[in-house]
Every structure is written in C-alpha cells, then in structure tokens.
Amino acid sequence: MPSLATLGLLSGVALLLWRIFRSYIVKSPLDNIPGPARTSFWKGDIPALFHRNGWNFHDEATERYGQAFKFHGPLGAKGLYVYDPKALGSIIVKDQMIYEEPSWFISLNPVFSIAHMRHMTPLFYETTHRLRRAVTTQVAGGSSEVDILNWMSRTALELVGQGGLGYSFDLLEKDIPNPFGDALKRYLPLNFALQLWRMFSPYFTKCGPPGLRRFVAKFLPYSKMQQLREIVDTLDYQSRKVYNQKKVALEKGDAAVVQQIGEGKDIISILMQANMDASDEDRLPEDELIAQMSTLVFAATDTTSNALARTFHLLAEHPDVQEKIRAELLAVGGNDDIPYDQLVDLPYLDAVCRETLRLHPPVSFLSRETRADVVMPLSQPIHCVDGSIMNEIPVPKDTTVIIGIRGCNRNKAIWGEDALEWKPERWLSPLPKSVPDARVPGVYSNLMTFLGGGRACIGFKFSQLEMKVVLAVLLRSFRVTLSDKEIVWNLAGVNYPTVGREASRPSMPLKLEPINLA
Structure with missing residues (x-):
C-alpha cells in the first residue's frame, strides 16, 4: 500500500498536470484581455514581473495596457494585473473574502490606536x-x-x-x-x-x-x-x-x-x-x-x-x-x-x-488568488483583443490577481499629468476633484500604499x-x-x-x- 508521502506526491503532481492541461483546453474569459506577450511557457512573465530591475516592465505595461491587463504565469496560467480603483474596491473591500492572500502568504495587521x-x-x-x-x-x-x-x-x-x-x-x-x-x-x-x-x-x-x-x-x-x-x-x-x-x-x-x-x-x-x-x-x-x-x-x-x-x-x-x-x-x-x-x-x-x-x-504590488469565480467591476472599460469593449471582467477561480499599488498611486487619470513627479506642494492645496471622485479604497490619503478594507495595514x-x-x-x-x-x-x-x-x-x-x- 502506498505511503502517505507517496500519495501526497502523486496528488500534487496530478494537480499540477491538471492545471497545465486546463490552461490549454479550457477557454478562459481572460483570453480576451490584452496584456504583454508571453515570453516563456515554463516561466511566463514571472521573471520580468519579479526582476530587481523590472521597473520598466511594470511602467511600460501599465502605460500601454491601462488599469487592468493580463499577464502570463508559469505553465500557461493567466493572471490579472489591476490598478483600476473600482476593481480594487472589489478586491480589497466588497469581495475581499474571495480575493484571498496566496496560499504561501501569512499576514498580521498590528493595531495601534x-x-x-x-x-x-x-x-x-x-x-x-x-x-x-x-x-x-x-x-x-x-x-x-x-x-x-x-x-x-x-x-x-x-x-x-x-x-x-x-x-x-x-x-x-x-x-x-x-x-x-x-x-x-x-x-x-x-x-x-x-x-x-x-x-x-x-x-x-x-x-x-x-x-x-x-x-x-x-x-x-x-x-x-x-x-x-x-x-x-x-x-x-x-x-x-x-x-x-x-x-x-x-x-x-x-x-x-x-x-x-x-x-x-x-x-x-x-x-x-x-x-x-x-x-x-x-x-x-x-x-x-x-x-x-x-x-x-x-x-x-x-x-x-x-x-x-x-x-x-x-x-x-x-x-x-x-x-x-x-x-x-x-x-x-x-x-x-x-x-x-x-x-x-x-x-x-x-x-x-x-x-x-x-x-x-515601499511595496509596489501585492498578490491575491480568487477562491471562487467572481465578476470584477471596472471604472474604465477595456478594449479587448477581439475589438469588443468590456466593462467588467469575469475572473475564474484560482486566478492570481496582482494589486498594482504603485500603478494606482501614479495613475494620471486620478492624479493628473504631473502624477510621475515628486511634488510635496500638491498636498498643501485642495487635491484635484478626480482624486476623491476615483474612490480609491486605500486607508490612507486616497492612496493604496497601506491597502484598505479588512486587511489594511x-x-x-x-x-x-x-x-x-x-x-x-x-x-x-x-x-x-x-x-x-x-x-x-x-x-x-x-x-x-x-x-x-x-x-x-x-x-x-x-x-x-x-x-x-x-
């Protein structure tokens, strides 16, 4: 009779093979979302996303594809990179129980009054x-x-x-x-x-x-x-x-x-x-x-x-x-x-x-994984690969979603054309109307720096x-x-x-x- 370790190994391998098979056979609603081209089947976009000098990849992707775009994970997996404020409200507030921290992540939010x-x-x-x-x-x-x-x-x-x-x-x-x-x-x-x-x-x-x-x-x-x-x-x-x-x-x-x-x-x-x-x-x-x-x-x-x-x-x-x-x-x-x-x-x-x-x-982005199928709302529509317009994204269960903290904080649609400049004086006069109107769900100063919702820092x-x-x-x-x-x-x-x-x-x-x- 196989040992528990052997059964565990076999189940892990079987799950991995199923994920690979499903990524190619089962059509995903993310297929129609624009994003950078995949450079590797085995690694996807992960080496570029997580490279210590990867600033250009992040900045160019957010500039070219907008506030929500697809990225490629390893072995054919597809994920979403998001900094659309309405979508972020869904991820960290409205539907936060669906968008869980990845299974490898444990967090604690200390409370100081x-x-x-x-x-x-x-x-x-x-x-x-x-x-x-x-x-x-x-x-x-x-x-x-x-x-x-x-x-x-x-x-x-x-x-x-x-x-x-x-x-x-x-x-x-x-x-x-x-x-x-x-x-x-x-x-x-x-x-x-x-x-x-x-x-x-x-x-x-x-x-x-x-x-x-x-x-x-x-x-x-x-x-x-x-x-x-x-x-x-x-x-x-x-x-x-x-x-x-x-x-x-x-x-x-x-x-x-x-x-x-x-x-x-x-x-x-x-x-x-x-x-x-x-x-x-x-x-x-x-x-x-x-x-x-x-x-x-x-x-x-x-x-x-x-x-x-x-x-x-x-x-x-x-x-x-x-x-x-x-x-x-x-x-x-x-x-x-x-x-x-x-x-x-x-x-x-x-x-x-x-x-x-x-x-x-200090933290440019964080990851979540969907624990169930969910519909992600958008404040701005997406122009899809097939030319159609999408006002919300059906996100399948087990999808990795990257929360673009830096992307949201630098969003020109919210902060204006000078969003990429360091200007402390912007905080000494009333902020543009676009800032409060965006309803960024952050706990601090209309920013995503400390997140928001039940898992805010x-x-x-x-x-x-x-x-x-x-x-x-x-x-x-x-x-x-x-x-x-x-x-x-x-x-x-x-x-x-x-x-x-x-x-x-x-x-x-x-x-x-x-x-x-x-």
Missing part, C-alpha cells in the same frame, strides 16, 4: 536621540558619509521591538551585528527572487508531512533556497527567545511586566495575556503566537526603514525642500522634542511624507509617527547631501537601494553635515 501612539511618542524620541548620538559619533570620526539605510533599519527594528514586542533589539551605540535585523534585511530580496518557486509551493505542500518536506529541503542543491532556510531558522530562533522571556514575565505577574520596556502595553504582551486567559478551545498554540511575532517585526521593519531611506534620498536630491522642512521644524520646536499632536499636524513635513509614499510606496499610524520623529530629530541635527556613489533602487517585496545595479547588499550612503543650532 492614536492613544497608544501618544503613549509611545516619548519612547520613539528616546530611541531616535540614541540614533542621533550614534550618527554624530560616526560623523565626528572623520567621514561624513553614512549608510542611512543601515541606521534606518536598526532604528526601525528597535522601535517595533519596543512598541510592538516590549523588547529592545539594538542599543544603537556600536555597529554590532544583529542576527534578527540582518536576517530581516536579507529575507525580502531573496524571497522576491524565489517567486517562481513560491508559485509552485502549493503543489509541494501536499507531498508528505512538514517535517519530511523540511528534511528534504536541507539537501536541495540550490544556494538561494538554503539561504532562505537559514534566514527563517534565525527569525524563528530570535522570536522564540523574545517570546520565552515575555512568557516568564507574564507568569510572574504585573510587577514583572511593568519592569519591561513598554510596561507590558505592547501588542504582543496584550495578545499573550489574552491567550493565557482564553479557554482551551479558543487558545492559540504557541507556534502561532511566535509566528505572529516574526510577522509583526517583519511587516513593520523594512517597509518603514526603506520609506525613510527613500525620503532622505529625495531630500538630498531636493535641498530646497529639505530646508523648508527644517525651517518648519525649528519654528515649532526649536531643538526640543515636538509633542505628538503638533508633530503629526506639521503641514510641510506631512506633505513630504505623503508625496514620498504616493510616488514611491492599520499600523500605518505607527509607521507615520516613526517617520516623522526620525525626520524631526535628524533634520534639525544634520544637513543631508548626496555622496559620489550611484544609488539604485531595486524592485522587491519591499523596494531597497544598493550602490550600483549589480550589488546584492542593500545600502544607501549619503553625506551628513552637522548643524550648529547654538
């Missing part, structure tokens, strides 16, 4: 002042060139550690390697490069129990896969270390919790306490809580740190904008910490943050506060200018900079000049 942000603001300032002192020491050492991305990554990890986990990852005093931070920084570029493997992963998950698959994975002769396995092990080890320390404190009682960073008011402490108090049938297993910790740190670190790095890069390229922000900050707070309510309402600082997140969202308030505190402290301490090194931004799960197009290590050197405010 405004009251919690006010409570955390002094902690944010304390951490950022440690950052300022460390950078000042580095600049005083004789070199004005600083790897801004490295410091933003370390700061973001420390802030989410304290605000999200009640745990300190990094004292920001010395350039000491941090295993958790290093693993996070390596994860996204590597995971993005393995997209083709990830799309086949649902078939392999049927091949025996997880322990067997993990054992087999150790012997795969593919260096990138082994690097990813090593990174995942590091994240799991560090998360378990944090979890066990917090578990001991919670079991000791309130006095031990109050002594922790954040006084036990961080989201994981609250979640762990609620789980301990829950009935047996409602209690989550420890492995799931630990996985959520890793996801929380992962989701909140690279996105904000890379958004901050992009902002500093733009301010170095636009010194006039940098001076306007500095003048606004000095006029309000001098050299003192600016209270939460004043900081979040500073108009020019807010305009720079919004415009950066509009034109350069509610932690965007945390991210915004982090960006504004770091900018407020550093811009009153340093003038930022470009170095002589070429900075190239790479497409990935979270876009990241490197020195030159071929470098693999994320890095963004800029020059910092101390400002004497005395």
